[in-house]
Amino acid sequence: MARACIFPGQGSQAVGMGRALAESFPQARAVFDEVDDALGQNLSQLMFEGPVEALTLTANAQPALMAASLATLRVLQAERGLDLARDVACVAGHSLGEYTALAAAGTFSIADTARLLRIRGEAMQAAVAPGQGAMAALIGPDAETARAIAAEAAQGEVCEVANDNGAGQVVLSGTKAAVERAVAIAQGRGVKRAVMLNVSAPFHCSLMAPAAEAMRAALAGVAMQAPVVPLYANVLAGPITDPATIRDALVAQVTGTVRWRESVAAMAEAGIDQFHEIGTGKVLSGLVKRIAPGATASAVGSPEDVAAFPTFG
Incomplete structure (x- = not known):
């Protein structure tokens, strides 16, 4: 058996996301505090209590989804003994989830990921005038x-x-x-x-070119390590580990197609037969089951999901 951890993209956000984890596990609370500090904003309160209109704003939704996923992952590491380098063959994420996947695999720090996603959300929103x-x-x-x-x-x-x-x-x-x-x-x-x-904007098309340039500049100033497991990149639908290649793929991703179907198919072809969607929602799990019918897919985002997760170590 080979496992992949996959991370959701925009649209999976919901008021209350991460709250039960934060109330149950100090590891989750620590992630939310770190993201709040990095952004200089009480994003966790917005996640837990809303209002939904503010949470849905791209500049908030992107770091919020990342925070919920990484809080879940930290709890799985502490409570279930999960070690990505040992227990997982690869990672992938849908659009912004690619940044989450890279943070999970050690390429970016949590604080840098939060700041990158804030820049990304604001740049994508500003790239095209409203209504155009x-x-x-x-x-x-x-x-x-x-x-x-x-x-x-x-x-x-x-x-x-x-x-x-x-x-x-x-x-x-x-x-x-x-x-x-x-x-x-x-x-x-x-x-x-x-x-x-x-x-709120036409994401992943050539109209996003100004946002791609903003991300090129932002990524140039951030420390990057090789991920502990390969990332199946959205724009390549294949595994990469080199930081320079990852940086180029993240820039290309802003205007390029999210090739999720091909990415899942490539992971399945490489022998991945268990997919764990880490964070909020179950969208990716549902897609995986239809793209790779021989694989199993589960969503992990609540204390109950954590309790049902396999034990490692």
């Missing part, structure tokens, strides 16, 4: 069909595949008019479902 960009989910088509729909809809504007999530779920991103055209084209072609998404 949009995203849409297509349910049913494969990535190639979605790419063809996006290309037809672009008409000189931007419409690109942002996420190939697998299980017939592809997300498009770009200028508002082009994405709306893509939805109409998809509906006309019998795509099972094509809907505009309620998002």
Whole structure:
């Protein structure tokens, strides 16, 4: 058996996230305190109590999701004896979850990860004026069909595949008019479902180029270590360990496609048959079960989940 730890992306945040862990385990509380100190903000209070409108803001949601995941991981290390270098074959994360995965594997410190994600969230939000960009989910088509729909809809504007999530779920991103055209084209072609998404910016498309440059500058000033296990990178759908390659992949990820389907398939092909989603929500676990039907996937985010987790050491 070979295990992977995977870490959720934006959209999994919810008011109350991490609160039960913080109340039950000092290791979790310590992570939340460290993130609060790094950001100079009582982010943990916002996570525990809301309001949801503030938690959903990209600049808050990204470090909050990271904090919840790493708090969970620290508890698993203390309570269940989990050692990533010994017990896990690789890590991966969806979009911002890639930063969480790298922090879990020792590439970044928790404080640096929190600050990087704050910069990333603010830069992504500022890259496109409100109302100018949009995203849409297509349910049913494969990535190639979605790419063809996006290309037809672009008409000189931007419409690109942002996420190939697998299980017939592809997300498009770009200028508002082009994405709306893509939805109409998809509906006309019998795509099972094509809907505009309620998002604050058009993530993972070329409109995010200013945010990519902001991250290039931010990452250049942060200490990086080789991860203790390989990272399956979003834009490469394959394993990397070299810090310079990781830095380039994180910059490319801002404008590039999150190749989650291919990443999970590559991990399964490499022999990974157990996936543990660490943190808030169960989105990635559900996708894994549909992409790699021979694998098991579980979500770990509560004290009860911790108690049910295998014991190592």
